Amino acid sequence: MKDVMNCPKCGSIFVKAFRPICSNCYREQEANFEKVSKFLRKKQNRTASVQEVHAKTEVPLDLIHQFVREGRILRSHFPNLGYPCESCGNEIQQGRICDHCRDNITDGLDSIKKTEQLKEQIADREREKIHTYTTLQDRIEKKD
Known part of the structure; x- marks a missing residue:
């Protein structure tokens, strides 16, 4: 069966x-367009x-x-x-x-991106600390 639906206007x-609207509403819309165009x-x-x-x-603003x-x-x-x-x-x-x-949207997205990059950098530093092994001898040599 074809797309049967209720007209959103009437x-x-x-x-x-x-x-997307019925024939009667379409004719009314076209009549309104003709009014605006003629004006x-x-x-x-x-x-x-x-x-x-x-x-x-007297044509509705939204139209x-x-x-x-x-x-x-x-x-x-x-x-x-305009609209x-x-x-x-x-x-x-x-x-x-x-x-x-x-x-505003672009600035918000940029700040989110910067925050994520900062979190990644902090996580990378933490991973480096975890994978670095030092011995007591290494610590003594660093002090000297």
Whole structure:
């Protein structure tokens, strides 16, 4: 049997073939995209922010963010449009997280790596101590 599932938007049952939502929700989504696209085609609206587009078209913010994230609305043509960072919620133009969050993650991973290297060095020193045999004669010779 094909992939039968409930639509995540409306809950109706549909066969998942090409889209993750049912046909009715897809038509509604496309109508909303057309509203946003029509609004942004006007020259005076090309510098509108996501909140302005939402206020004028009454299209939900998450749907506008989805259009930008998917590349259906080109960020190069509309510089003030973006979507929220998945970590902190700041508006970004590309990727999944902002530069600040990416730097925090990278710094955290670097510190973990340095800590592991330090632990390895300490363990290596301890192993050297264990495998070093000295006799009483060796100790006396070292003192002289």
